[in-house]
Amino acid sequence: MPTPTPAAPGSLPFLGHAHRLARDPLPFITSLRRHGDVVRIRIGPTPAYVVTDPALTRRVLVTDAARFAKGGKIIDALSVFFGDGLATVADGDTHLRNRRLMQPMFNKAHIATRGSAMIDQVRTMVGSWREGEHRDVCADMNDITLAAFLVALFGTDLPAHLRAEFTSLMPAIMKGTIRRTILPSWINRLPLPANRAHAERVAQLRALIDQAIDHRGRQEPDRASGTVDAPDRPAGCPHVAGAQDEAGLFTTLLTAEAGLSRRQLQDEAITLLTGAIETTGTTLAWTLYELTRHPEIERRLRAELAAVCGDRPLRQEDLDRLPYARQVLREAVRKYGPAWMVTRTAICDIDLGGHRIPRGADVVWSPYLHQHDPEYFPEPSTFDPDRWGPDRVQATRGSFYAFGDGRRKCIGESFAWIELQIILATVLQRWPNFRLASRPPRPQAVVTVKPDVMTMTYRSIVSSPES
Ligand code: HEM
Numbered sequence: 001m002p003t004p005t006p007a008a009p010g011s012l013p014f015l016g017h018a019h020r021l022a023r024d025p026l027p028f029i030t031s032l033r034r035h036g037d038v039v040r041i042r043i044g045p046t047p048a049y050v051v052t053d054p055a056l057t058r059r060v061l062v063t064d065a066a067r068f069a070k071g072g073k074i075i076d077a078l079s080v081f082f083g084d085g086l087a088t089v090a091d092g093d094t095h096l097r098n099r100r101l102m103q104p105m106f107n108k109a110h111i112a113t114r115g116s117a118m119i120d121q122v123r124t125m126v127g128s129w130r131e132g133e134h135r136d137v138c139a140d141m142n143d144i145t146l147a148a149f150l151v152a153l154f155g156t157d158l159p160a161h162l163r164a165e166f167t168s169l170m171p172a173i174m175k176g177t178i179r180r181t182i183l184p185s186w187i188n189r190l191p192l193p194a195n196r197a198h199a200e201r202v203a204q205l206r207a208l209i210d211q212a213i214d215h216r217g218r219q220e221p222d223r224a225s226g227t228v229d230a231p232d233r234p235a236g237c238p239h240v241a242g243a244q245d246e247a248g249l250f251t252t253l254l255t256a257e258a259g260l261s262r263r264q265l266q267d268e269a270i271t272l273l274t275g276a277i278e279t280t281g282t283t284l285a286w287t288l289y290e291l292t293r294h295p296e297i298e299r300r301l302r303a304e305l306a307a308v309c310g311d312r313p314l315r316q317e318d319l320d321r322l323p324y325a326r327q328v329l330r331e332a333v334r335k336y337g338p339a340w341m342v343t344r345t346a347i348c349d350i351d352l353g354g355h356r357i358p359r360g361a362d363v364v365w366s367p368y369l370h371q372h373d374p375e376y377f378p379e380p381s382t383f384d385p386d387r388w389g390p391d392r393v394q395a396t397r398g399s400f401y402a403f404g405d406g407r408r409k410c411i412g413e414s415f416a417w418i419e420l421q422i423i424l425a426t427v428l429q430r431w432p433n434f435r436l437a438s439r440p441p442r443p444q445a446v447v448t449v450k451p452d453v454m455t456m457t458y459r460s461i462v463s464s465p466e467s
Pocket of ligand 1: 407
């Protein structure tokens with residue numbers, strides 16, 4: 001006999017739990033654990049099943065993944081603009097083929113070939129901030145993440161005007177995209193000025209991506225057209241032989257034998273750009289905020305960095321020698337999500353831990369919820385990088401789903417860790433002193449968990465603890 005699935009309290013007629021998800025989503029989603037390992041909620045008229053036990057989430061993502069298809073309202077809203085990009089394309093042959101094609105772009109050794117170019121880019125941007133000025137941390141972190149990602153993706157010789165256009169377009173694209181995932185789909189289809197403006201911006205982004213691809217094609221016409229193969233390089237990795245210093249990871253896709261059409265290349269580039277920026281940028285903003293609250297953690301980080309680099313700038317090969325920096329970043333990812341609600345659709349009636357999930361139902365899993373489970377993370381709202389130290393890490397096993405798991409696991413995880421480490425280390429090296437200038441931020445759950453406000457000042461002089 002299936003277990004009756006508990007319903008979350010507080011459902012209202014017509015709205016269901018939509019008011020809780022809109023008003024206090026993070027306390028609401030974490031509170032569900034108290035009611036059972038699978039809990040039924042309603043979003044308007046639609047029921048959804050929230051999985052609160054990490055072992056059952058593993059079943060949804062890995063063991064029984066074939067019965068829980070990628071889908072749901074958020075994915076539907078995104079796919080209108082991202083087309084068949086890797087994050088939104090349905091499970092099946094196209095996903096499998098494109099994933100295999102793109103996997104080599106994001107393996108650690110391949111990304112390392114872009115490390116120095118990313119470090120140079122980040123150092124230039126962080127060095128351009130003026131002493132003592134009030135800076136919007138999220139905007140800065142998103143801009144730096146985007147610039148480093150563009151260098152990695154399209155190479156160091158992407159013309160400055162293209163880079164500038166990407167930088168001015170992406171914040172509005174991200175905002176418009178997020179808005180679309182929140183509003184009902186029929187509103188998104190109306191010919192409203194905001195909808196038309198968003199569609200135009202996405203068209204501009206596609207045109208920009210085209211220009212970036214054409215630019216690469218002009219630099220290496222034979223390889224970009226896919227007509228000449230380079231016998232000295234392993235398949236799928238145009239950088240390994242040491243040449244092509246100015247090329248980017250995207251060259252892997254441009255030169256793939258079973259090539260993608262222009263439209264598919266655009267879809268993949270849009271998907272990567274939107275997947276890479278806000279997740280990483282938000283994590284960095286929260287990390288800097290936690291450092292302003294925990295001087296002892298900042299001191300340890302700076303000591304580790306000084307022991308590895310001394311007075312010289314960071315190098316790619318230093319990253320593996322900064323384990324405490326990795327622990328601090330992992331703890332920021334844990335505490336702040338950054339994803340808090342991800343969906344799947346049951347493709348048949350299925351038993352999940354004794355609960356009957358009907359065919360077609362939305363199944364919700366939440367990295368944020370699992371990462372705040374006190375069974376695995378005692379005192380979950382405490383920022384404690386030592387949870388990830390060698391003596392305690394074992395206790396967290398099986399509960400950290402920040403990057404998902406299984407066949408739809410984040411393809412950019414290795415890239416994200418490298419980029420996070422580069423940016424954090426570079427800010428610390430350039431600015432011995434930074435302070436929060438705004439009131440303490442409150443977490444806002446949109447697609448990621450973002451700070452509602454966060455301004456900081458950066459100074460070259462180390463101030464005394466009293467000042
Ligand atoms: C802190 C940084 C990041 C976090 C926490 C994160 C989180 C996630 C999660 C949870 C998923 C799985 C969604 C699902 O199961 O439905 C995912 C998928 C994905 N992510 Fe990330 N991500 C991050 C950075 C990146 C970066 C840097 C890139 C690009 C280089 C990227 C590209 C993607 C793509 C393309 C997918 C779809 C993979 C597929 O379905 O095969 N992400 N990410």
